[in-house]
Amino acid sequence: MISVPPTSRHRYAYRDALSKAAAQPFRMVPYFDPGVWGGDWMKTHFDLPDNGSNYAWSFDGVPEENSLLLDFGSCVVETPALNLVYMHPRELLGDRVHARFGKEFPIRFDMLDTMHGQNLSLQVHPLTEYIQSHFHMHYTQDESYYLLDAAGKDPCVYLGIKTGTKPEEMIDALQTAQNGGKPFPAEKFVNRIPVKKHDHVLIPAGTVHCSGADTMVLEISATPYIFTFKLWDWGRVDLDGKPRPIHLEHGAANIQWYRNTEWVHRNLVNAVAEVYTGENGTVVRTGLHELEFLDTFRFTTSSTLPVHRNGSVHMLNLVDGTRAVLRSKSDAFPPLELHYAETCIVPQAAGDYEISSPDGSEVKVILACVRN
Template identity: 60%
Template structure:
């Protein structure tokens, strides 16, 4: 296990310039600022709208804001359809599957009763003076009011609240398994909320970070919009998070400085804007917002025109960690083909991926593709028997197993059976639809909750590409490194990905500055060798940006060109980055 670097930054920040006095922390200061805003309106009646992302602590917020002594309080949920009706409306999107649903095409307003909204609007109109407080998910569908506040929340914090017993929005399901809550969030709830957020974001007067209990942070709408614009014009990192798992290892504990008392850490998202968040610093106030906000509201600068035209406001590249050092094998799995994910789940692109071996033990391996000449019907039969507990699946009979060493890069186009073995530290570089993993075999394990982990043979057997056998895998997916250029102090290598995959990956080994060009696509990089590096602008368009070993960082497409060179402890030494971009 590597132990020479331990400078990984778990709490990266982006300092926002020009808005130091546009942020407030704590309910007392927030309410004081709002009262000042009321006075500038010079109106007898002030309509204050508090629009929530699903999952914010409603009781906490209402308790604080009723100190404004509103004359009328309106709760948005009173104007939606009831729970049973909503469940019926979204049933087809949730499906009977334990894990997978279908992305909803509905909008948040579809769950509100228009006649009741008109009644609420009439009630507000009939009040002549005082403060009207309208609050809840979709509150601005009733009225935009005089002052509109949006209460935001990071995706990872929502998942932690689900684990602690929180219900989904408009659902009496606090005791449901986390998988059920996550499925409702992923396929329905968050899709509705994100569409709604996009529609009103340009109109909000303030945004409030509600990630910490009883510690809200508020910034003006102008500040958050300017902040996201600044993020999209310079290198940045998202806030990583880490989680244990049944196959988890010990590497990230040491290298990333995690809790030594935790049994393990199985995986980390460090470069997944859909799930990660951003720490934005406004003066002395640090605000946490979902990093997907930068994609939603600055897509052309961040993604590039070409990538934006292809993927819309989705971030197509994902970097994450899979730690099995001292742990166990990942589940044997396969990802859906493009046509399958389109027709079955409503996604327009699939999870092609790759395993970059950031570190390895001596016995590390990767399971990849099927052996030559196997009977596919017999293999499916054995997988089904293993799922029932009748046998232990004889992987050695059907699945290739290849040795792995540090800096190997295994390519895994969708439809290829795969998994990483124990004693590996994988930097997974892939397309973003991360939820669509069809487990075929899980080594007779149960989850951390004591329940059998879901197996998805009904999906998996429909997408396995049986021609991805030993010969094909060796020729197409293993040891595909191609030296592109080499000069004194710099070696540039193409390491993948397969031609079926839209992501290209380039590795640079260097001991002096390297010039990079974004070529119209957002770049995502990781420092895979060396203690430190510094990213600089040849034209001075952004401040120098320091990165450390194993950190993932994002270069917006609009930067066009940048340099990376060894820095600090790495000066005078050879270091390496892996870079991914959309072809």
């Protein structure tokens, strides 16, 4: 980071830079973390340095954790991305979204890499009323898994409760495993759903879930991400050699037992609906579930497709293809080039724009927004 002396000239330049960022697409500075279940997909695809372990997480769309680089010509300043949220929430989020969430950024993109790695912990997120009454948060972490890639013999996600499961039997088995007894037989109680590249699995709060080994997941979720109740961690220890915490009491209080095998397949796996098909490409709605406040759409084009605004900030990721370009329909901002698996934010103040393939090859872009 380059330090800039706190003169009034620099103060106004900094404010002006944030004001410009709030009116055009931008990327944040990504960072990558190892984890006990991590894989090697990101290390290969993003040309990351060897860290002696793996890379489990990528945070590339999380203003609470990522930073911005502001180029002033003679120097580059790194600043928390939250400063943009705090200083220009209406321009960034849109009036409708700001009225609901205030100075909070409600959408989160991150990546979970288990390619040649291990299963994530089996987990559940709190219901809205539970997170409000126990943790005083306004909304919960509804989420989804978009499969950037899947390999190996039988890649899967674990999702929802198997039909016929008796809640007390499953909780007893989890408690026994937590106390050092027989390992939890996950596939006896939890649906194991085969997945492939470009599948989209929806995970409203209260749904038992985790991604399995040999998957590369773009996780699209609401932002209160610190409330994950782990139910079972496959009997392993963390990178520090210590068992990871289990939150069985909180988790058991939030499991939605009616989300059984039939319900999961009917509501949560590839609930894709066509929005538009034309000579320039297609747009499909891929989720999220009606219980969740986010919506996601996938744009596929070898040419150019327009993107219309719905009063919400947009978050995008190029999920297939080498590069795509975002252009303003009114020249309101300079074009932004998005590369494979990169995330960007398009503020509401940026206005209407279009997604194009600069070389005529097919690209796929996933877009998330707050639904009307």
